[in-house]
Amino acid sequence: xxDIRIANPIRTAGILRRYGLFAKKKYGQNFLIDEGILAEIxxxxxxxxxxxxxxxxxxxxxxxxxxxxxxxxxLAIEIDDRLIPVLDETVGHFENLTVxxxxxxxxxxxxxxxxxxxxxxxRVVANxxxxxxxxxxxxxxxxxxxIASITVMVQREVAERMISGxxxxxxxxxxxxxxxxxxxxxxxxxxxxAFDPKPGVESAVITLEKYDKPPVEVxxxxxxxxxxxxxxSQRRKTLANGLGNSPDIALGKEDINRVITSCGWDExxxxxxxxxxxxxxxxxxxxxxxH
Ligand code: SAM
Numbered sequence: 001x002x003d004i005r006i007a008n009p010i011r012t013a014g015i016l017r018r019y020g021l022f023a024k025k026k027y028g029q030n031f032l033i034d035e036g037i038l039a040e041i042x043x044x045x046x047x048x049x050x051x052x053x054x055x056x057x058x059x060x061x062x063x064x065x066x067x068x069x070x071x072x073x074x075l076a077i078e079i080d081d082r083l084i085p086v087l088d089e090t091v092g093h094f095e096n097l098t099v100x101x102x103x104x105x106x107x108x109x110x111x112x113x114x115x116x117x118x119x120x121x122x123r124v125v126a127n128x129x130x131x132x133x134x135x136x137x138x139x140x141x142x143x144x145x146x147i148a149s150i151t152v153m154v155q156r157e158v159a160e161r162m163i164s165g166x167x168x169x170x171x172x173x174x175x176x177x178x179x180x181x182x183x184x185x186x187x188x189x190x191x192x193x194a195f196d197p198k199p200g201v202e203s204a205v206i207t208l209e210k211y212d213k214p215p216v217e218v219x220x221x222x223x224x225x226x227x228x229x230x231x232x233s234q235r236r237k238t239l240a241n242g243l244g245n246s247p248d249i250a251l252g253k254e255d256i257n258r259v260i261t262s263c264g265w266d267e268x269x270x271x272x273x274x275x276x277x278x279x280x281x282x283x284x285x286x287x288x289x290x291h
Contacts, residue, residue, distance in 0.1 A: 001093055005035045005038075005062070005065065006060060006061050006062045006064075006065050006090050006091075007031075007032055007033050007034065007035045007038055007062040007063075007065075008033070008035065009033040009196065012031055012033050012060065012062070012196055013196070015060050015086060015089075015090065016031075016060070016196075019082070019085070019086055021060075021082060021083075021086070023196075023197050024080060026131075027057075027079060027080050027129055028057075028128070028129025028130050028131045028132070029059065029080070029129070030127075030195040030196070030197060030198070030199045031059050031060060031062060031195060031196050032059075032062045032063065032127050032153075032194060032195055033062070033194065033195065033196045034190075034193075034194040037188070037190055037194050037205075038062060038063055038066050039066065040187065040188055040205070041063065041066075041125065041127075041151060041153065041187070041205050042063070042066045042067060042070060042125065044151050044187040044188075044205060044207050045123050045125045045149065045151035045207070046123070046149065047067065047070045047071045047123050047125065048070065048071070048072075049070075049071070049072045050072055050120060050121065051071050051072055051073075051120055051121055051122070051123045051148075052071065052072065052073045052074070052075060052113055052117040052120040052121070052122050052123070053067040053070070053071035053073070053074045053075070053123055053124075053125055054074075054075045054076075054077070054109055054113075054122055054123070054124045054125070055067055055074065055075070055076040055077070055124075055125055055126055056077055056104045056124065056126040056128060056129075056136060056152075057077070057078060057079070057104070057126060057127065057128065057129050058076035058077075058078050058083070058087055058091075058099065059078070059083060059127070060083060060086050060087065060090055061076075061086070061087050061090035061091040063125065063126070063127060064076050064087070064090075064091045064094075064097065065090070065091055065094075067125060068091060068094035068096055068097050071096065071123075072096065072117070072120055073096050073097075073098075073116070073117045073120060074094070074096055074097045074098070075098050075100065075109070075112060075113075075116075075117075076091075076097065076098070076099045076100070077099075077100045077102055077103075077104045077107055077109075078099060078100070078101060078102075079101075079102065079103050079104070081101050084099065084101050087099050098116070100112075104136060104139075105132065105135060105136065105139060108145075109122070109140075109143070109145045109147075110143060110144050110145030110146070113145060113146070121146065121148040122145055122146060122147045122148060123147070123148055123149050123150075123151070124140055124147060124149070124150040124151070124152070125150075125151045125152070126151075126152045126153070127152070127153040128152050128153060128154055130154065130155050130158075130199070130201075133152075133154050133155065133158055134158075134174060137150065137152075137178070137208075138177060141177065141178065141181040141182065141208070141210070142181075147210055148209075148210060149182075149207060149208060149209050149210060150182070150207070150208040150210070151187070151205065151206070151207045151208075152205070152206060152208075153190065153203050153204070153205050154203065154204060154205075154206060155199075155201050155202070155203060155204075156189055156190075156201065156202040156203055156204040157170075157201070157202075158174070159184075159186050159204035159205075159206040160186075160204075161174050161175055162174060162175060162178045162179075162184045162206060162208075163175070163184045163185070163186060163206070165275070166272060166273050166274060166275050167272065167273055171272050172232050172272070173225075173228050173229055173232045176228050176276055176279060177225065177228070178208060179215075179276055180214050180215070180216070180224075180276060181208075181210060181211060181214065182208035182209055182210045182211060183208070183209045183211065184206055184207070184208050185206065185207050185209075186204050186205070186206050187204075187205040187206065187207055188204065188205050189202060189203070189204045189205075190202070190203040190204060190205065191203075215276065215277075216276055216277050216279075216280035217280065218280050218283045218284060218287075219283070219284060219287045220283070220287055223283050223286065223287055224279060224280065224283045226246065226248040226249060227243070227249065227279060227282060227283050227286060228271075228279055229246070229248075230242045230243050230245070230246030230248065230249055230271075231243065231271025231272075231274070231279075232271055232272065233245070233246065235272075236270075237270070238267070238268050238269065238270055239260060239265075239269050239270055239271045239274070240253070240256050240257055240260055240267055240268075242271055243256050243286075244256050249286065250290065251286065251289060251290065255289055258289075259282070259285045259286055259289055260282075262285060263278070263281055263282055263285060
Protein backbone atom coordinates (compact mmCIF):
# COMPACT_ATOMS: atom_id res chain seq x y z
CA UNK A 1 0.00 0.00 0.00
CA UNK A 2 1.20 3.50 -0.75
CA ASP A 3 0.19 6.93 0.61
CA ILE A 4 0.59 8.34 -2.87
CA ARG A 5 -2.46 8.11 -5.11
CA ILE A 6 -2.24 5.76 -8.11
CA ALA A 7 -3.25 8.73 -10.30
CA ASN A 8 -0.15 10.66 -9.24
CA PRO A 9 1.71 11.16 -12.56
CA ILE A 10 5.04 9.92 -11.18
CA ARG A 11 3.45 6.84 -9.59
CA THR A 12 1.50 6.05 -12.78
CA ALA A 13 4.65 6.35 -14.90
CA GLY A 14 6.52 4.13 -12.42
CA ILE A 15 3.83 1.40 -12.51
CA LEU A 16 3.71 1.41 -16.31
CA ARG A 17 7.51 1.22 -16.51
CA ARG A 18 7.86 -1.53 -13.92
CA TYR A 19 5.32 -3.76 -15.70
CA GLY A 20 6.72 -2.87 -19.13
CA LEU A 21 3.27 -1.62 -20.13
CA PHE A 22 2.47 0.62 -23.06
CA ALA A 23 -1.04 2.03 -23.52
CA LYS A 24 -2.99 -0.03 -26.06
CA LYS A 25 -4.77 2.21 -28.54
CA LYS A 26 -7.14 -0.57 -29.60
CA TYR A 27 -8.51 -0.64 -26.02
CA GLY A 28 -8.80 3.16 -25.78
CA GLN A 29 -6.26 3.35 -22.96
CA ASN A 30 -5.68 6.85 -21.60
CA PHE A 31 -4.93 6.71 -17.89
CA LEU A 32 -6.12 9.55 -15.64
CA ILE A 33 -3.29 11.30 -13.82
CA ASP A 34 -5.24 14.11 -12.14
CA GLU A 35 -6.40 13.36 -8.58
CA GLY A 36 -8.58 16.48 -8.42
CA ILE A 37 -10.57 15.39 -11.47
CA LEU A 38 -10.99 11.88 -10.09
CA ALA A 39 -12.33 13.29 -6.82
CA GLU A 40 -14.82 15.45 -8.76
CA ILE A 41 -16.03 12.47 -10.83
CA UNK A 42 -16.59 10.33 -7.77
CA UNK A 43 -18.38 13.22 -5.98
CA UNK A 44 -20.65 13.77 -9.00
CA UNK A 45 -21.56 10.08 -9.00
CA UNK A 46 -22.99 10.45 -5.45
CA UNK A 47 -21.68 6.98 -4.60
CA UNK A 48 -22.26 5.91 -1.02
CA UNK A 49 -21.95 2.89 1.19
CA UNK A 50 -25.34 1.61 0.06
CA UNK A 51 -24.24 1.41 -3.59
CA UNK A 52 -22.56 -1.07 -5.87
CA UNK A 53 -20.14 0.93 -8.01
CA UNK A 54 -19.52 -0.65 -11.40
CA UNK A 55 -16.34 0.56 -13.06
CA UNK A 56 -15.79 -0.13 -16.73
CA UNK A 57 -12.09 -0.36 -17.58
CA UNK A 58 -10.23 0.18 -14.29
CA UNK A 59 -6.87 0.34 -16.10
CA UNK A 60 -4.20 0.43 -13.38
CA UNK A 61 -6.74 1.34 -10.67
CA UNK A 62 -6.60 5.16 -10.48
CA UNK A 63 -10.38 5.56 -10.18
CA UNK A 64 -10.94 2.16 -8.57
CA UNK A 65 -9.03 3.36 -5.51
CA UNK A 66 -11.44 6.30 -5.03
CA UNK A 67 -14.48 4.08 -5.60
CA UNK A 68 -13.37 1.43 -3.09
CA UNK A 69 -13.06 4.15 -0.45
CA UNK A 70 -16.64 5.35 -1.01
CA UNK A 71 -18.87 2.49 -2.24
CA UNK A 72 -20.27 -0.50 -0.35
CA UNK A 73 -19.07 -2.78 -3.14
CA UNK A 74 -17.12 -2.28 -6.34
CA LEU A 75 -17.17 -4.38 -9.49
CA ALA A 76 -14.39 -3.47 -11.94
CA ILE A 77 -14.53 -4.99 -15.43
CA GLU A 78 -11.26 -4.90 -17.41
CA ILE A 79 -10.72 -6.50 -20.83
CA ASP A 80 -6.90 -6.26 -20.94
CA ASP A 81 -5.38 -9.24 -19.12
CA ARG A 82 -2.00 -7.49 -18.80
CA LEU A 83 -3.64 -5.16 -16.26
CA ILE A 84 -4.98 -7.84 -13.90
CA PRO A 85 -1.69 -8.38 -11.98
CA VAL A 86 -1.22 -4.60 -11.83
CA LEU A 87 -4.68 -4.15 -10.27
CA ASP A 88 -3.86 -6.91 -7.83
CA GLU A 89 -0.86 -4.91 -6.66
CA THR A 90 -2.47 -1.44 -6.66
CA VAL A 91 -6.01 -2.10 -5.36
CA GLY A 92 -6.00 -5.82 -4.43
CA HIS A 93 -6.07 -4.97 -0.71
CA PHE A 94 -9.62 -3.55 -0.87
CA GLU A 95 -11.98 -6.21 0.48
CA ASN A 96 -15.06 -4.69 -1.18
CA LEU A 97 -13.56 -5.02 -4.69
CA THR A 98 -14.09 -7.69 -7.35
CA VAL A 99 -12.12 -7.45 -10.59
CA UNK A 100 -13.49 -9.32 -13.61
CA UNK A 101 -11.18 -9.89 -16.58
CA UNK A 102 -13.92 -9.55 -19.21
CA UNK A 103 -15.41 -7.53 -22.03
CA UNK A 104 -18.08 -5.27 -20.53
CA UNK A 105 -20.27 -5.74 -23.61
CA UNK A 106 -20.40 -9.47 -22.87
CA UNK A 107 -20.93 -9.12 -19.10
CA UNK A 108 -24.35 -9.48 -17.49
CA UNK A 109 -24.02 -6.76 -14.84
CA UNK A 110 -27.61 -7.25 -13.62
CA UNK A 111 -27.07 -10.97 -12.97
CA UNK A 112 -23.75 -10.29 -11.16
CA UNK A 113 -25.41 -7.65 -8.97
CA UNK A 114 -28.39 -9.85 -8.10
CA UNK A 115 -26.06 -12.62 -6.99
CA UNK A 116 -23.32 -10.64 -5.27
CA UNK A 117 -24.76 -7.34 -4.11
CA UNK A 118 -28.52 -7.80 -3.63
CA UNK A 119 -30.33 -4.71 -2.38
CA UNK A 120 -27.60 -2.30 -3.48
CA UNK A 121 -28.38 0.25 -6.15
CA UNK A 122 -26.00 0.26 -9.09
CA ARG A 123 -24.01 3.35 -10.02
CA VAL A 124 -21.75 3.07 -13.05
CA VAL A 125 -18.64 5.24 -12.94
CA ALA A 126 -15.93 5.14 -15.57
CA ASN A 127 -13.33 6.82 -17.70
CA UNK A 128 -14.72 5.08 -20.78
CA UNK A 129 -12.73 3.63 -23.67
CA UNK A 130 -13.89 6.14 -26.33
CA UNK A 131 -13.98 3.64 -29.21
CA UNK A 132 -17.08 1.96 -27.74
CA UNK A 133 -18.78 4.80 -25.84
CA UNK A 134 -22.14 4.53 -27.62
CA UNK A 135 -22.52 0.71 -27.51
CA UNK A 136 -21.62 0.71 -23.80
CA UNK A 137 -24.05 3.51 -22.91
CA UNK A 138 -26.89 2.03 -24.95
CA UNK A 139 -26.38 -1.41 -23.39
CA UNK A 140 -26.47 0.16 -19.91
CA UNK A 141 -29.54 2.29 -20.66
CA UNK A 142 -31.54 -0.40 -22.47
CA UNK A 143 -30.51 -3.34 -20.30
CA UNK A 144 -32.47 -4.76 -17.39
CA UNK A 145 -29.87 -4.09 -14.65
CA UNK A 146 -31.37 -1.69 -12.06
CA ILE A 147 -28.95 1.18 -12.69
CA ALA A 148 -29.54 4.41 -10.75
CA SER A 149 -26.96 6.56 -12.48
CA ILE A 150 -24.08 6.57 -14.96
CA THR A 151 -21.20 9.03 -14.49
CA VAL A 152 -18.63 8.76 -17.24
CA MET A 153 -15.74 10.50 -18.96
CA VAL A 154 -16.40 10.66 -22.69
CA GLN A 155 -15.24 12.67 -25.66
CA ARG A 156 -16.51 16.25 -25.12
CA GLU A 157 -18.24 16.25 -28.49
CA VAL A 158 -20.19 13.10 -27.54
CA ALA A 159 -21.24 14.63 -24.19
CA GLU A 160 -22.54 17.67 -26.08
CA ARG A 161 -24.55 15.44 -28.41
CA MET A 162 -26.16 13.74 -25.41
CA ILE A 163 -27.45 16.99 -23.86
CA SER A 164 -28.52 18.84 -27.00
CA GLY A 165 -32.06 19.65 -28.08
CA UNK A 166 -34.03 20.22 -31.32
CA UNK A 167 -32.70 22.56 -33.96
CA UNK A 168 -29.06 22.38 -32.84
CA UNK A 169 -26.25 20.86 -34.90
CA UNK A 170 -25.43 18.24 -32.23
CA UNK A 171 -29.01 16.96 -31.89
CA UNK A 172 -29.53 13.42 -33.14
CA UNK A 173 -30.46 9.83 -32.39
CA UNK A 174 -27.99 9.66 -29.47
CA UNK A 175 -29.51 12.77 -27.79
CA UNK A 176 -32.99 11.28 -27.99
CA UNK A 177 -31.98 7.79 -26.88
CA UNK A 178 -30.16 9.18 -23.84
CA UNK A 179 -32.95 11.64 -22.97
CA UNK A 180 -35.59 8.90 -23.21
CA UNK A 181 -33.89 6.94 -20.43
CA UNK A 182 -32.12 9.54 -18.34
CA UNK A 183 -31.52 13.16 -17.43
CA UNK A 184 -28.06 14.09 -18.72
CA UNK A 185 -25.86 16.80 -17.22
CA UNK A 186 -22.29 17.75 -18.08
CA UNK A 187 -20.32 17.95 -14.85
CA UNK A 188 -16.97 19.21 -16.10
CA UNK A 189 -14.77 19.43 -19.15
CA UNK A 190 -11.34 17.88 -19.05
CA UNK A 191 -8.23 18.80 -21.08
CA UNK A 192 -5.92 16.17 -22.67
CA UNK A 193 -3.21 16.97 -20.05
CA ALA A 194 -5.23 15.08 -17.40
CA PHE A 195 -4.32 11.77 -19.09
CA ASP A 196 -1.27 9.66 -19.87
CA PRO A 197 -1.00 9.28 -22.82
CA LYS A 198 -2.84 12.47 -23.86
CA PRO A 199 -5.87 11.80 -26.08
CA GLY A 200 -6.17 13.85 -29.27
CA VAL A 201 -9.54 15.27 -28.18
CA GLU A 202 -11.13 17.24 -25.33
CA SER A 203 -13.10 15.20 -22.81
CA ALA A 204 -16.07 15.79 -20.53
CA VAL A 205 -17.66 14.07 -17.57
CA ILE A 206 -21.39 13.51 -17.94
CA THR A 207 -23.89 12.22 -15.41
CA LEU A 208 -27.00 10.37 -16.56
CA GLU A 209 -29.60 10.08 -13.77
CA LYS A 210 -31.85 7.26 -14.93
CA TYR A 211 -35.61 7.81 -14.85
CA ASP A 212 -37.80 5.26 -13.08
CA LYS A 213 -40.10 5.60 -16.06
CA PRO A 214 -39.39 7.31 -19.43
CA PRO A 215 -40.81 10.88 -19.70
CA VAL A 216 -42.97 9.94 -22.72
CA GLU A 217 -45.22 6.95 -23.38
CA VAL A 218 -45.19 5.02 -26.65
CA UNK A 219 -47.09 1.90 -27.78
CA UNK A 220 -43.86 0.27 -29.05
CA UNK A 221 -40.34 1.31 -27.93
CA UNK A 222 -38.61 -0.39 -30.86
CA UNK A 223 -40.81 1.54 -33.28
CA UNK A 224 -39.93 4.83 -31.51
CA UNK A 225 -36.23 4.16 -32.06
CA UNK A 226 -36.81 2.99 -35.66
CA UNK A 227 -38.64 6.27 -36.31
CA UNK A 228 -35.87 8.33 -34.66
CA UNK A 229 -33.13 6.51 -36.58
CA UNK A 230 -34.98 6.91 -39.88
CA UNK A 231 -35.57 10.62 -39.22
CA UNK A 232 -31.86 11.30 -38.75
CA SER A 233 -30.50 8.90 -41.35
CA GLN A 234 -30.23 11.62 -43.98
CA ARG A 235 -29.25 14.80 -42.18
CA ARG A 236 -30.46 17.55 -44.48
CA LYS A 237 -33.47 15.67 -45.88
CA THR A 238 -37.08 16.04 -44.81
CA LEU A 239 -38.72 13.85 -42.19
CA ALA A 240 -41.00 12.40 -44.91
CA ASN A 241 -37.96 11.34 -46.96
CA GLY A 242 -36.20 9.72 -44.03
CA LEU A 243 -39.29 7.76 -42.99
CA GLY A 244 -40.09 6.84 -46.60
CA ASN A 245 -36.62 5.39 -47.20
CA SER A 246 -36.52 3.36 -43.99
CA PRO A 247 -36.70 -0.45 -44.37
CA ASP A 248 -38.14 -0.58 -40.82
CA ILE A 249 -41.26 1.50 -41.49
CA ALA A 250 -43.64 -0.18 -43.90
CA LEU A 251 -45.65 2.85 -45.01
CA GLY A 252 -46.00 4.43 -48.45
CA LYS A 253 -45.25 8.07 -49.29
CA GLU A 254 -48.88 9.15 -49.10
CA ASP A 255 -49.47 7.49 -45.74
CA ILE A 256 -46.37 9.16 -44.36
CA ASN A 257 -47.42 12.59 -45.59
CA ARG A 258 -50.88 12.07 -44.07
CA VAL A 259 -49.36 11.09 -40.71
CA ILE A 260 -47.11 14.18 -40.75
CA THR A 261 -49.92 16.60 -41.58
CA SER A 262 -52.27 15.03 -39.06
CA CYS A 263 -49.59 15.71 -36.42
CA GLY A 264 -50.08 19.36 -37.41
CA TRP A 265 -46.70 19.75 -39.17
CA ASP A 266 -45.65 20.94 -42.59
CA GLU A 267 -44.83 18.09 -45.02
CA UNK A 268 -41.34 19.55 -45.45
CA UNK A 269 -40.47 19.51 -41.74
CA UNK A 270 -37.09 18.02 -40.80
CA UNK A 271 -36.62 15.40 -38.10
CA UNK A 272 -34.06 17.52 -36.27
CA UNK A 273 -36.83 20.01 -35.34
CA UNK A 274 -38.87 17.49 -33.32
CA UNK A 275 -38.76 17.11 -29.54
CA UNK A 276 -38.87 13.74 -27.78
CA UNK A 277 -42.61 14.22 -27.07
CA UNK A 278 -43.20 14.98 -30.74
CA UNK A 279 -41.33 11.81 -31.73
CA UNK A 280 -43.57 9.92 -29.29
CA UNK A 281 -46.68 11.43 -30.90
CA UNK A 282 -45.37 10.59 -34.39
CA UNK A 283 -44.64 7.02 -33.29
CA UNK A 284 -48.17 6.64 -31.96
CA UNK A 285 -49.66 7.85 -35.26
CA UNK A 286 -47.41 5.51 -37.29
CA UNK A 287 -48.27 2.63 -34.97
CA UNK A 288 -51.99 3.25 -35.49
CA UNK A 289 -51.47 3.43 -39.24
CA UNK A 290 -49.58 0.12 -39.23
CA HIS A 291 -52.10 -1.79 -37.09
N1 SAM B 1 -10.00 3.79 -15.46
C1 SAM B 1 -8.63 3.97 -15.92
C2 SAM B 1 -8.23 5.40 -15.70
O1 SAM B 1 -9.11 6.25 -15.57
O2 SAM B 1 -7.04 5.70 -15.67
C3 SAM B 1 -8.47 3.58 -17.39
C4 SAM B 1 -9.40 4.25 -18.37
S1 SAM B 1 -9.00 3.93 -20.08
C5 SAM B 1 -9.67 5.36 -20.86
C6 SAM B 1 -10.20 2.70 -20.60
C7 SAM B 1 -10.05 1.33 -19.97
O3 SAM B 1 -11.08 0.48 -20.48
C8 SAM B 1 -8.74 0.62 -20.28
O4 SAM B 1 -8.22 0.08 -19.10
C9 SAM B 1 -9.12 -0.48 -21.27
O5 SAM B 1 -8.26 -1.60 -21.25
C10 SAM B 1 -10.53 -0.80 -20.81
N2 SAM B 1 -11.42 -1.40 -21.83
C11 SAM B 1 -11.41 -1.18 -23.17
N3 SAM B 1 -12.37 -1.89 -23.78
C12 SAM B 1 -13.01 -2.59 -22.81
C13 SAM B 1 -14.10 -3.52 -22.80
N4 SAM B 1 -14.73 -3.86 -23.95
N5 SAM B 1 -14.49 -4.08 -21.63
C14 SAM B 1 -13.84 -3.74 -20.47
N6 SAM B 1 -12.82 -2.86 -20.41
C15 SAM B 1 -12.41 -2.28 -21.56
